[in-house]
Amino acid sequence: MSARIRIAVDAMSGDLGPRVAISAAQNFIAQFSDVDLVLVGDQTQIRSLLSQSSELLNRITIAHADDVVRMNDDPLMALRQKRASSMWVALEMLRNNHADACLSAGNTGALLAMSKFLIKTLPDIERPAICKSMPVENGNTYLLDLGANLNCSPVQLHQFALMGAVLAANVSSSSRARVALLNVGTEDQKGTDVLQAAHALLKTEAKFNYVGFIEADAIFSGAVDVIVCDGFSGNIALKASEGVARFISKRINSIIQKSFLTKILAVLASSLLKLLRNELDPALYNGATFLGLQKTVIKSHGGANEKAFLHALIVAREQVLQRVPARIQQAFTEH
Known part of the structure; x- marks a missing residue:
């Protein structure tokens, strides 16, 4: 983990679309000075929703993704066919150590399937x-x-x-x-x-x-x-x-x-x-x-409002600070 915490946010998934995630993200970085965010999704939509007057924008970057996993998508179909989606790209950033945690409000089954494929479970779990x-x-x-x-x-x-x-x-x-x-x-x-x-x-x-x-x-x-x-x-x-x-x-x-x-x-x-x-x-x-994965993946409720999405970001930050996957691995190694 880097000195600063970096969270990859699937900004497009969920019932309410990117507006909630982006608003919560801006409030979040205003509260926590040790975190940078990567908003993953359609860069045109994301840029249009970001407050251009905020002096904190230098702590938010955008990673473009062409596709979105829908709430009614079959998880296995999403795993095979949605590799250009915001969910996949966010998890891929986590896998490649470009982020310390990933957060999504999207399809739970798809997020779980992609997480198991990209992030993998810890040994012995x-x-x-x-x-x-x-x-x-x-x-x-x-x-x-x-x-x-x-x-x-x-x-x-x-x-x-x-x-x-x-x-x-x-x-x-x-x-x-x-x-x-x-x-x-x-x-x-x-x-x-x-x-x-x-x-x-x-x-x-x-x-x-x-x-x-x-x-x-x-x-x-x-x-x-x-x-x-x-x-x-x-x-x-x-x-x-x-x-x-x-x-x-x-x-x-x-x-x-x-x-x-x-x-x-x-x-x-x-x-x-x-x-x-x-x-x-x-x-x-x-x-x-998602306990048992090698890295931190947090699932927000699909219908989360701004306050709820903000709290999910707080959970992601806390679990990175607490080194939860590493501590679970240690517990199983000593078992």
Whole structure:
């Protein structure tokens, strides 16, 4: 890694196009003086959206790409046919050491397929896992896998646990990260054969504090630092939690508008409601990591607004500074 951090940004992918990525990029470099950005995509569009009055433009460069991976593109087709896309070019910059991290809000399957092809997984790791920080009662909890691997072996779940523990090491209040395995119950005899075998493996692990099974209703309790699951269960848990959050927000707004009295009460409680919204704002938790790759690749939510995309850039910077891939490799080498 160079003295300055350089992040390659796929500026064209995502539901909202380049405007969000470029606006977030300009705000980001204004906040962090140690980072330079490469915006990858159609240079005409990117230049037209950049603020020409900014004195920080010397820290943003443009790498042209003719094509874009669409959200509905088949991942394998994209891998074969979209090698002139902004996603591919950004990842290629990372592979060739012209960047320290890559960020994209594009097609998750395509980003994963291209990352595995160009960046490769670390030795001793069978598959990368998508990992995301979740807000809990006290701090954050890392949940993985969130959809990269729908079916996992016990060994792979054990690998996910070790990678998650490495990532959580900087935020855990204990000397070793507390790790749990997502299951339908907390009793030792519960769960599928795969979960039972993974449970037995995790019990023998000395690099983190394995606390056993955890149920979905305790994901946000803050009882553990890392929750491990297969991508099928993890993606459902993530999407269900996002849906519940939207439902609660809509219900609160609906109740506030119900009568004159509830509107008055809402005004009186406005500071508390604002604090709650700020703490649980999904934008502050945007930016999922492809753990297990040889270099840092961050996936932003496809529908991320400027605030959310900015946070994904912050995640990319933090993981470069924390040398996450190197620390994961060290953990597996010493294993």
